[in-house]
Amino acid sequence: MTDRARASSGLEIQGLHAFYGQSHVLRGVDLSVKPGQLVAILGRNGAGKSTLIKSIMGLIKKCSGQIRLGDVDLLGRPADQIARMGLAWVPEDRGIFASLTVAENLRLPPILASDAPDEAALFALFPALHERLNTPGTRLSGGEQQMLALARMLRTGARTLLLDEPTEGLAPLIVAQIGEIIAQLKRSGYTLLLVEQNLQWIAPLADHLYVLEQGRIVDECASEDFEGRLPSLIAHLGL
Numbered sequence: 001m002t003d004r005a006r007a008s009s010g011l012e013i014q015g016l017h018a019f020y021g022q023s024h025v026l027r028g029v030d031l032s033v034k035p036g037q038l039v040a041i042l043g044r045n046g047a048g049k050s051t052l053i054k055s056i057m058g059l060i061k062k063c064s065g066q067i068r069l070g071d072v073d074l075l076g077r078p079a080d081q082i083a084r085m086g087l088a089w090v091p092e093d094r095g096i097f098a099s100l101t102v103a104e105n106l107r108l109p110p111i112l113a114s115d116a117p118d119e120a121a122l123f124a125l126f127p128a129l130h131e132r133l134n135t136p137g138t139r140l141s142g143g144e145q146q147m148l149a150l151a152r153m154l155r156t157g158a159r160t161l162l163l164d165e166p167t168e169g170l171a172p173l174i175v176a177q178i179g180e181i182i183a184q185l186k187r188s189g190y191t192l193l194l195v196e197q198n199l200q201w202i203a204p205l206a207d208h209l210y211v212l213e214q215g216r217i218v219d220e221c222a223s224e225d226f227e228g229r230l231p232s233l234i235a236h237l238g239l
C-alpha cells in the first residue's frame with residue numbers, strides 16, 4: 001500500500017447513550033478522533049467498548065446523542081448507509097465465514113470507493129493471505145483470521161476504521177505484526193479507532209487514549225503525556 005495520504009474523515013462523539021432494551025450501557029460518551037489519528041479505547045470486560053463501536057456502525061437500535069463522521073451526522077442512519085460513507089469495522093469475533101475460503105471471505109463485501117486498494121496492494125500488506133487464498137476459513141489460525149478481517153475491511157475502500165480488540169488471544173509475534181500493519185495504515189492517512197485491552201502494545205501506536213468504565217469515559221490522555229500518566233491508566237484498568 002502506498003503512503004499517499006488520501007483524506008479520511010474524523011469522528012466526533014458527544015453525549016452518546018446506548019441501550020439494550022431497559023439496560024443502559026453507554027452513559028454519555030464524549031470522544032474525538034481527528035482525521036489521520038489513531039485513538040484507542042481501553043476498558044475492562046463489560047465496560048461497553050464493543051457497544052460503542054457497534055453504535056458508531058449503526059448496529060444498536062436504541063441510541064441518543066451525536067456521532068459525526070466529518071460533517072455528517074450518523075445517528076439514526078441505517079448501517080448500510082454508514083458503510084457507504086467510508087466507515088468500516090472488524091468485529092471482536094472477526095466475522096470470518098468458516099465454510100468459505102480466504103478468497104471468498106475477502107471478496108464478500110462490496111467495494112464502495114473507486115480508489116479502494118486493489119488485491120495486489122492488499123497482498124503486499126498481507127503476504128500470508130495470498131499464499132492461502134484457497135484455504136477454508138476453518139483452517140485459519142487466529143492471527144490469519146485477523147489479517148483476513150483487516151484485508152476484507154480495507155478492500156471496501158473505507159478510510160475510517162474501527163477495530164474491536166484486534167490482538168485478543170493472539171501470540172506476541174502476530175501482535176507485533178498487526179502493530180506494524182496498523183502503523184502503516186496510519187502513515188497512509190487512515191483514521192483509526194481501536195478498542196484494546198493491551199495497553200503496552202497500543203500506547204506507542206496511539207495519539208490519544210480513553211478509558212471507558214461502566215459506559216463512561218473516566219480518563220483520557222494524549223500521547224505526549226503517556227509516560228507520566230501510565231501508572232494512573234494502569235490503575236484504572238486494574239492491570
Ligand SMILES: Nc1ncnc2c1ncn2[C@@H]1O[C@H](COP(=O)(O)OP(=O)(O)OP(=O)(O)O)[C@@H](O)[C@H]1O
Nearest residue numbers: 020023025043044045046047048049050051052092
Ligand atoms: N446484545 C446484548 N443484549 C444485552 N446486553 C448486552 C448485549 N451485548 C452486550 N450487553 C451488555 O452490555 C454491557 C457492555 O458490553 P460490551 O460487549 O459493549 O462490553 P465490552 O467492553 O466490549 O466487553 P469485552 O471486553 O468483554 O468485549 C455488558 O454488561 C454486556 O453484558
Ligand SMILES: [Mg+2]
Nearest residue numbers: 049050051092
Ligand atoms: Mg467487547
